[in-house]
Every structure is written in structure tokens, then in C-alpha cells.
Amino acid sequence: MKAGIVSYGAYVPRYRITPTEIGRVWGVDGEGMGQGLNVICKSVPAPDEDTITISTEALRTALIRGAIDPQAIGAIYVGSESHPYAVKPTATVVAQAVGATPNLTAADFEFACKAGTAAIQTCLGMVGAEMIRYGVAIGTDTSQGAPGDALEYSASAGGAALVIGRDRVICRVNRTVSYTTDTPDFWRREGQKYPSHGGRFTGEPAYFRHVTECAKAMMDAVGASPKDYQHVVFHQPNGKFPQRVGRQLGFNDAQMRYGLVTPFIGNTYSGAALIGLANVLDHAGPGERILMVGYGSGAGSDGFDLETTTEIATFDRSFGRPVQEYLDQGVELPYAVYAKFRGKIHMGET
Amino acid sequence: MSIARFWRETPRRYNLGGSKCGNCNTVYFPPRLVCPTCPQHRATIEKMVPFQLSGEGEVVSFTVVQDAAEGFEMQVPYVLALVRTVEGPVLTGQVVDVEPKDVAIGLKVKATFRKLREEGKAGVIHYGYKFTPAAAPASAAGPRGPVEPVRPTEATARDRAVA
Numbered sequence: 280m281k282a283g284i285v286s287y288g289a290y291v292p293r294y295r296i297t298p299t300e301i302g303r304v305w306g307v308d309g310e311g312m313g314q315g316l317n318v319i320c321k322s323v324p325a326p327d328e329d330t331i332t333i334s335t336e337a338l339r340t341a342l343i344r345g346a347i348d349p350q351a352i353g354a355i356y357v358g359s360e361s362h363p364y365a366v367k368p369t370a371t372v373v374a375q376a377v378g379a380t381p382n383l384t385a386a387d388f389e390f391a392c393k394a395g396t397a398a399i400q401t402c403l404g405m406v407g408a409e410m411i412r413y414g415v416a417i418g419t420d421t422s423q424g425a426p427g428d429a430l431e432y433s434a435s436a437g438g439a440a441l442v443i444g445r446d447r448v449i450c451r452v453n454r455t456v457s458y459t460t461d462t463p464d465f466w467r468r469e470g471q472k473y474p475s476h477g478g479r480f481t482g483e484p485a486y487f488r489h490v491t492e493c494a495k496a497m498m499d500a501v502g503a504s505p506k507d508y509q510h511v512v513f514h515q516p517n518g519k520f521p522q523r524v525g526r527q528l529g530f531n532d533a534q535m536r537y538g539l540v541t542p543f544i545g546n547t548y549s550g551a552a553l554i555g556l557a558n559v560l561d562h563a564g565p566g567e568r569i570l571m572v573g574y575g576s577g578a579g580s581d582g583f584d585l586e587t588t589t590e591i592a593t594f595d596r597s598f599g600r601p602v603q604e605y606l607d608q609g610v611e612l613p614y615a616v617y618a619k620f621r622g623k624i625h626m627g628e629t
Numbered sequence: 630m631s632i633a634r635f636w637r638e639t640p641r642r643y644n645l646g647g648s649k650c651g652n653c654n655t656v657y658f659p660p661r662l663v664c665p666t667c668p669q670h671r672a673t674i675e676k677m678v679p680f681q682l683s684g685e686g687e688v689v690s691f692t693v694v695q696d697a698a699e700g701f702e703m704q705v706p707y708v709l710a711l712v713r714t715v716e717g718p719v720l721t722g723q724v725v726d727v728e729p730k731d732v733a734i735g736l737k738v739k740a741t742f743r744k745l746r747e748e749g750k751a752g753v754i755h756y757g758y759k760f761t762p763a764a765a766p767a768s769a770a771g772p773r774g775p776v777e778p779v780r781p782t783e784a785t786a787r788d789r790a791v792a
Contacts, residue, residue, distance in 0.1 A: 293726045325725060326703040327743040331756060335742040363754055372756060376643045376742055378681075619703060628750065 280455075282406035283448035284441050284585075285413070286345025286594075289557040289602050290336040291437035291544050294323040295609035296617045298432045304614045305427045312432050317518025321435035321545025322605075323612055324421045326620050328436065330359045331369050333550075334419045335376045338440040340599030341415075342377060345442055349378040352442075353411025355385045356401055358394025358418045358549045359438075360467070360474075362387050373417070383411075391465060392514055393575025394418060395439070395549040400455055400581060402443035414443040420548035425473035426623055433517050435545025437605070439553035449591040450560060450569070453584040454501050458493035465576035481576070486516065489580040490524050494572045497582030505529040509567040512538030512555040514574035516546045537562050538571075543606040549575075556585075558602035565589045635755050642757030645684055645740060647718060651676035658682055658718035684740025685763065686714035693729045700746040708732050712760055723759040737763040 297320045302309015313319060324333070334357050342349055357369045370385035388394040388401075395418015402414030419438025424430025464485035467474035477485075490513055498504060505511070511534045513521035518541045525535045538555040541547075547554055552573040559569055569585040618624050640646035641659050648660035652673050655666045660680075664673035691710035694701070701707065708724040710732070724732055725743060738760040745755045 325743075327725065327745070327759070329744055329754075331754075332742050332744060339742070375639060376756070378644055 280403060280407055280452045281445050282403045282414075282443050283445075283452050283588075284450040284560075285444040285447055286341045286347060286442040286449070287439065287557050287560055288337045288340025288342075288344060288599050289437070289439040289550075289554045289605070290333050290340065291322050291547070291554070291602075291605035292324040292328050292333070293608075293610055294325060294612050294617075294620065295320040295544075296323055296612050296614065300611075300614050300617075301432055307427075309432070312429075315519070316433055317522065317542050318433050318545055319542050320609065320611070321433055322437055322547070322609065323617050323620055324436040329363045329421055330357070330361050330419045330438070331363055331372045333421065333436065333438040334359075334369060334373045334417045334440065337419065337438050338373060338377050338415060338417060341440045341442050343598045344595055345447075346595075347413060347442055347444075350382070352377075352379040352413045352415055353383050354402060354405055354414040355379060355383060356388050356398035356414070356416055357386075358388040358390070358396070358398045358416070359420050360389055360391055360394065360548060361421045361423075362389070365469075379415075390579065391575035391577050392420075392516065392546075392548045392551060393573040393579060393581055395553045396571075396573035396581035396583070397575075399441060399443065399583070400457070402441075403452055403455065406443050406445060409445075412444060416441045416443060418549035418551075418553040420550055422546070422548045423473055423621060426618075428473070429478075430474065430476065433541070433546040435547050437544055437547035437554055438550040439557045441553065441556075447590050448588055449594045450563075451586045451588055453586060454497070455581060455583045456493065456496050456500050457579060457581045458489055458496060459579035460489070462489075462576075462578035464578055476576075481516075482520070485576060485578050486514075486520055486574055487524055487527075489578050490514065490572050490574050491528065493574075493580030493582040494524075494528055494570065497570065497572065497584055501584045503568075503570075503584065505534070505570075507568055508534060508570045510538055510559045510563065510569040511535055512552055512559060512569065512571040514552045514572065514580075515539060515541035515555065516551070516574075518542035538569075540602065540606060554602060558606075560587070560591070561596060561601045561603065563587045563591060565592050632753055635753075642745070642755075643742070645682035645720075645758060647680050647682055647716075648677045649680035651678055656680055656682070656716040656718055658714070658720060680716075682714050682716050682718065682740075684714070684758065686712040686720070686738055686760075688724065688732065688734055688736040688738060689713045689719060690734060691724065691732055693732075710738075710760065712738055720758075724761065725759050726761045731762070739763045
């Protein structure tokens, strides 16, 4: 492919809450829940943070790192299932806030947790066809689980932005494939505050089938096997699923080391695979091969065969914070403050 | 605030868009059409050029708000500061992602993009600049610990009682 990743940035809010603290409120063994999910803590957005602010922070970091003129951006696509407006694009605010307006196209994508990877594919097509010079793909969420629901122990907030271009590519995209079916494992109807899900049905027929089939199709398409990759990044709704699917496919823990971030920040939905990739790119040197497989309920997987170039050796990552800092740092909240921040407390409004 | 008024201020609120005098190089925020510093004000009319602030600066004064304005109730106690930017202009803004006890005059800050307020549940959402510490404060950089609730000062508690 002519197009690849020329810059990237990630952002995760400052606050955290532990499964133990959530379980304490609901009379559940939260510690056991956290161990079962392999989630130590999850991120919580501040009351003044949402998908728009997180996307903007991530993209500003990416543009400064890559020394990219915002006016050269031809498209911005923001993938999320928690866009602040039902009608009015997240992407236009982000575009204005980074100085990319007015000569560009912009839109919001939604495909549960894989809207960000779908945005990457769209940008690859447009940049590869030379319709635009740079395309921006963002995956961000500030998702919620219903109070007391299993989802509440992992649903978190964060995002990452990738700038796709043809020149000074730091990570080449060799090929991308997708695997899509109609599978009702997780959904949120119009007007509903919290999503619904099929419980155990979200496992085998949904996440595992799509990720496994997509990963195999990806490796078959490029004639590769797990040993050909230095890194692998899966969508990570919890810390357990990606480890299990990775081992089933034949990857070892060393290959999954940097791509697995959910244990420390929770499930950032559309941001999850992209933040994992950002962490890999934070650590990667030239010539390292990466397999990334996103997953979105509903359901589908996007696979990417990626390879870092010599450009990454001189890529300036000094601006913004490395993903590792977001994994290591944070300020824990008690459940009551978390509930206030997330708007879970009824304030008497009608 | 009306939609039109906020929309007109978008370049300032989103991107710290000010202006710079092409004659004496003084930077203004919000932008000015005439330079009040130059002796010949009228001669500067054509020389004022758009200038985007970097967002870097330091706190020159601050207050901890305990009784929030409408729409900010969820954020108390929060820090409102005067920030002198490296380019010169002094901006008023919230300092977020920091405990009030960690804010001091001289604290280095940088601009961040945040939600400023919402016009109710169904109205438009306003975004703009706030500030965060330029370096992660020690209390956030160490091992994770619970947020300490900040007690209102005696003066504030007394004010409340009077009100």
C-alpha cells in the first residue's frame, strides 16, 4: 500500500477506579471480578471531558509530533459509540480545534468498538487514491456500563489518533482485511443511556470467532504466521479475551506485551486497539512487524499487517505523554465521586 | 450565552487565536484591531496580524471556587487562575487535572481542550481552553491514591452560613 501511518497520539483521562471499589458498592467480590477480567483499574473521564475533548488532545499530540500542517489534512473521521451529540458531528469540532477547517471532509463513524479501525481503512483508501494528502483516523470513547452491570467493571475512557499519509511513513500498512457478520452480541438502542449485551454470547460466537477468523485471514493474505510478528494488538474489552485469543492463535506473551493496555486503563472501546498500537509504536524500532485486529460488536473485525520503517528511528515522540505514563499514573476515585463525574446521580432534573 | 456569540468566539476559545502588532510585536488576546502600545494608534490598523498563542504560561494568581456558578456544580472545588502566557497576554481560565492544594503562583501550565458548559441536556455544548499543570504533579505521578476531598476554608464556610 502507498499509504501508512505518519504520526500518532493517544490520550487517557487522569482518573481511575478499581473493580474492588465498584464491587464494594454493589455487594460483589470486585477484586475477584477484576482478576477474572484481568482489569486492575479503569480510567474515568473528568466532568469536562468527552469524546470530542479526548479526540482533540490525541490529534493535537499527533500533529505536533509529526510536524504536520493541519491545513494539509483532507479528512477527519472520528470513530466512537459515545459521540456527545446524536446529531452534530464530533469530527467538525475536532477539525476546528486543530485548525484543519474548512477545506476537508469530516464525519463520525460508529461500529461499536471498531469504529476507529474502520476510520483507518477509509483514510488508507483516500490517501492511497491520492484524493487527499493526510487523513486522520480517531478512535475514542467514554463508554458506560449500567450501574452494577458486568460492563461497569471495565468500560472506560480514552482515545488515539492516527495520521495516515504517503510521505515520511513511520509504519507501513502492508494489507488490511475485514470479517463482518450480523451478530447481536452488544447494542444500545436510540435514546438508551446504557448498552445491553448478550452476556456469555459476547464471547465465542462474537469476539473470539471474529477476531480469530480475521487474524487468520490477515495472515493468510500476506503469507505470514504468528512467529513473523514482533507485536500483536487485539481489541481488548477486558484483559482476558485478548490474551486467550492470542494464545489460541499461537502468539506468546512477549508479542502481546505492549499491545495490551486494558488491564491498566480498562476498555476504551473504539480507542482500545488504537491505544494498544500507540503503545507498540512508542517502543518499536525500525523493521518491526505488527498484527492488529480490531473488533466491534454487531459484529466485525478489521485486521492490519503493519511494519515500522526507518523513519520511526528519527520520529520525535517527545511531545505529549507516552502511553506507558497513562498506564502507570492516575488518581483513584471513590465510587461516589465516580458516579458524580459520570452523571449517574439523579439531580432532580426531569 | 447565545449560540451566535459563542460561535463568533470559537477561534479564541478553541485555538487561542489572538493578534500581534506588526509594528511593535506586542501580542494581544483577545485580538485587537488597533495596537494601544504604539504611539501612532491609527498607523497600526493595517499591521495587526492573527497570532496563535502556544498555550504555555504560568499562574500569576488564582482562587479556589467553592460556590460554583451555574453549570460548574459538578467540579467544585475548582481552581480559577490568571495565567501569564509566554507570549505576554494574561488569560483567565480553569486549572484542571490538579488538586487545589498543588496549585501555587508560578505553577507552569499549558492549555488543554475541555468542555466549558452545556446549555442544558438538549442544548449546544461549548468547548474551549482550560489549563493543566505542564508537568504531572507529584501527587499524580506517584502510586495511585484516593483523591483527598478539599475542605472549604473557614471564610467560605462562614460566607455560606451568612448567605
